[in-house]
Amino acid sequence: MIHSLFLINCSGDIFLEKHWKSVVSQSVCDYFFEAQEKAADVENVPPVISTPHHYLISIYRDKLFFVSVIQTEVPPLFVIEFLHRVADTFQDYFGECSEAAIKDNVVIVYELLEEMLDNGFPLATESNILKELIKPPTILRSVVNSITGSSNVGDTLPTGQLSNIPWRRAGVKYTNNEAYFDVVEEIDAIIDKSGSTVFAEIQGVIDACIKLSGMPDLSLSFMNPRLLDDVSFHPCIRFKRWESERVLSFIPPDGNFRLISYRVSSQNLVAIPVYVKHSISFKENSSCGRFDITIGPKQNMGKTIEGITVTVHMPKVVLNMNLTPTQGSYTFDPVTKVQPLQIKSTNMGCGENYTTKAPKS
């Protein structure tokens, strides 16, 4: 199982280490740095690296590398999922998962890591439980603590930990009982040169924010559940009920959580709300070229488009470019060669186009 964890920042400093079994020397990270150098780009570091005695499984989140050291045969997905969970927890506790935030709260981080993993086995990863064990830092609490001498460590066993619903804590009380659901859908499409869709699918999630007292039992039904090709549920959802009636029935955790994520891949159902056309040309005997892209809304959609951001990843050989958008604002980052263009309009005209002149090296 998971032996050790190293947190490494972008400049390659190991700024935190935690060992759950015997101590593994920092030098093991040299193999990671080697792989990082080879990969050139931070995003391209392979997630599983083998070294003579250990395996390094890493994730890259918020400009930090979470590198875990393992020694025996374990499911790498297990480790990766866990590392993401660690990052999520930091995010949840400190508002951001950055080097500064972690250094500022190093003791809490340490306590959290100890609480999340025991001997390499995950212990408590539900944020509701963790928050009962270790209270998140707030200004008010630190003031109170310094006056009363109490600590931010809970001294009773979290109630939810052992019940059949470990995700919910007991005794929740709100004066205003409310529940919010955000449905976020992402259309993922590959459009070929001629503008026709090669592949399109919808990745959707329903994020919930539940502030209800006691033990609420909720059910949520869809107009047309057959559209969903594959769903992944939060553990709170009763699977049997979904199988038989296609109704989501659940006792929710308290606070923010992801209720379900789903995928719609039937080609004919996925309509892309914009059209994209482009042309690219190079001048003969010159290192310059011209790149046009035209984007406009499709009229047949029910809703108007409120804003569009176009991001173009230019190859590394591009040195500089002149942009002339017909609408919106643009920037160009010469380091990452990314060129985002923002078009915000409540009522978009029939076509936007902008021209890029890109001298190549």
Added chain:
Amino acid sequence: MTDSKYFTTTKKGEIFELKAELNSDKKEKKKEAVKKVIASMTVGKDVSALFPDVVNCMQTDNLELKKLVYLYLMNYAKSQPDMAIMAVNTFVKDCEDPNPLIRALAVRTMGCIRVDKITEYLCEPLRKCLKDEDPYVRKTAAVCVAKLHDINAQLVEDQGFLDTLKDLISDSNPMVVANAVAALSEIAESHPSSNLLDLNPQSINKLLTALNECTEWGQIFILDCLANYTPKDDREAQSICERVTPRLSHANSAVVLSAVKVLMKFMEMLSKDLDYYGTLLKKLAPPLVTLLSAEPELQYVALRNINLIVQKRPEILKHEMKVFFVKYNDPIYVKLEKLDIMIRLASQANIAQVLAELKEYATEVDVDFVRKAVRAIGRCAIKVEQSAERCVSTLLDLIQTKVNYVVQEAIVVIKDIFRKYPNKYESVIATLCENLDSLDEPEARAAMIWIVGEYAERIDNADELLESFLEGFHDESTQVQLQLLTAIVKLFLKKPTETQELVQQVLSLATQDSDNPDLRDRGYIYWRLLSTDPVAAKEVVLAEKPLISEETDLIEPTLLDELICYIGTLASVYHKPPSAFVEGGRGVVHKSLPPRTASSESTESPETAPAGAPPGEQPDVIPAQGDLLGDLLNLDLGPPVSGPPLTTSSVQMGAVDLLGGGLDSLIGDNNFGAPPAAAVPARVGAPIGSGLSDLFDLTSGVGTLSGSYVAPKAVWLPAMKAKGLEISGTFTRQVGSISMDLQLTNKALQVMTDFAIQFNRNSFGLAPAAPLQVHAPLSPNQTVEISLPLNTVGSVMKMEPLNNLQVAVKNNIDVFYFSTLYPLHVLFVEDGKMDRQMFLATWKDIPNENEAQFQIRDCPLNAETASSKLQSSNIFTIAKRNVEGQDMLYQSLKLTNGIWVLAELRIQPGNPSFTLSLKCRAPEVSQHVYQAYETILKN
């Protein structure tokens, strides 16, 4: 104020200052100091000097301070073992605390202190905690057993903790069950032989119940544990699958993949006709696709696993090609994996889409990716024959781009396409030659030189081209040098008049001026061949090359089956069995897919043959040793049937014949009124063979009335040569599967065990489909009959003679080698019947020099009987004509590697001599096909 203040140091010795603060009277100050210590620890600073001072703070009722001190202890106890003892008392006291949180914390921390002396004190509190009334404490204690085992395994066993841990599997709380399973799995990993996780239907049931209720991590432990279980029949497998399927909808991808592993493994046991099998296949696809929308790291692991799944069961994802299309922002490691899977899924149905995508990829900017994309186009051409033409034209388009590495990569793959489809696309050679100068990589240069040499007769200026390469001969890499040498010799053999000078030049360069032994030796061989016997040289150098196989990078089936059992683990990411990389051989347990033991199948399948034998097999009393029934009993009560399904073994003793003969005739007369015509004489003619073994063989023959002719067993390995082991055998073909029937006799004085078999590479890729299973040790004078299933997916190497098979057999005494010739007709496949029109066209298409004529003498059969005899061995008569009183039979057959052989058999009534004309694109098989005809017709 934030914790970053703890990192700031003052100039005056930091340790000294901390020490003072730790010993302060004020609680608040103490806590701050400990926090500072922890902060230093996190960045790897050594603060072990403060050990006694920190331990002094342990006796506190402040939980946070206690936790911090515990954190410190875990890190440094090992470096200060003597001081650590000081802490023991507090631990023992804390284990009795009324607050379960503190009890659990204490037992948890104690397990993390890796000091031998402490472990002794740990046993009592741990025992109490394992039986604690609070499940939170119990589950922590379960993990603690695993920790303790890691430090001192003997102690854990002596104290009986393992049994307590096993009891926890039946605990009422699912979380405790999950942790107990996790702990046991970890302990079992370091003791592969111990039977710690003794899984039986009852415990499986408990695990399945706990599965629904425990945390996601617990579910992973339980699923991984379930995967090690082998259900007793397909019904149990199905019921487990049904209960595991809901896990596919879990949000945690590790749970999903572990569930996939269990399903993939148990599916092996389900019959394919079952409705449930189809449902399950459909359910597996969506979760696998969903894994691809996760973070790139997860995608990578998922893709590596999908790669395995696609090879094992391509039907699961065959409609999901599009999800593997590369996205512009995928990291490179994801892109390369996706490309690999795209090729595996490529089929005639989707090839157009795939090619269009690949063509796009070939114009990307990332060099590695582009190379692989170009290579992928070539692999598509080789895999999907119908697409070859489009692939070639795509490759030509890419060559026109003149992008250096694209051109080079394209030339390398075009060489492979030439090998796969000879005489089809040579028209593109001219285009290739235009790019000769731009090639700078050895592999591309070697490929180009090969093409020039191979097609020297069609390239007018081949000599000039090769000469230009020769100029810098010594600067080339070995690969290119070798290829150049061969190509020039080929050129010389094709155009001897103009190139004499060139060949002499290259031979002298290779033999005299080179330090490379490979190059020098090859040069000498060519030189001698050319100088002594140019005709032989021509035959050797210009010999027809075997066609290359479709997918060279497929994982070998046995390894694939093993890897399927490791889905979701590191092994699946590296595509290597854990034994190949796990440190120190720990946890090296070979896992294998469960054999298909369908309970509902009818008894005519060979594997259940023993059950069809007379009821005398299961007597109530155990007879005396040496008795026939005793042996049968041994056979039945032997190790559980974990072997390959086709294995039938019987034990033979001297007394058998008496009863055996009777049984044989009895069964033969009553039950099998029409045994396969060819099979009976073979049995009768078998030199050694007991009635019982025949009984089994005949039983297995029932379902296979079309079984082809089986030669009598011949002695392959005499006992004298193999330290007492005598092997005789023959080859059979029954309903599409080839097997090697072996009879092993122990003529030595000692018991033989540990049999294994291996084949050398051979012309048709014959390889054992399952390991050689000899269940019981072979005692002296004992004989065992084994049917070893074979397949033809092994690696291919042309042998001389063509049907030569080199075999190595190993037992506890030694390794023995022998070679045998297999009759070619075992390779004739069932669908070898050619369409009439096809036959005519092919017959005309094959050049006349490929025709071979043979005489079959002394064969008193008429056309009908000959035809039906041949038909049972998969030689199909397509048409029959009568020309001038002679019967002409037109026949076709196909070999396992897809080579068609067309035959014309001329039979004159009254004349026992037949004339056989064979036409085939690979004329070297003709001789052996003729031999097959002769044996089939004469028996």
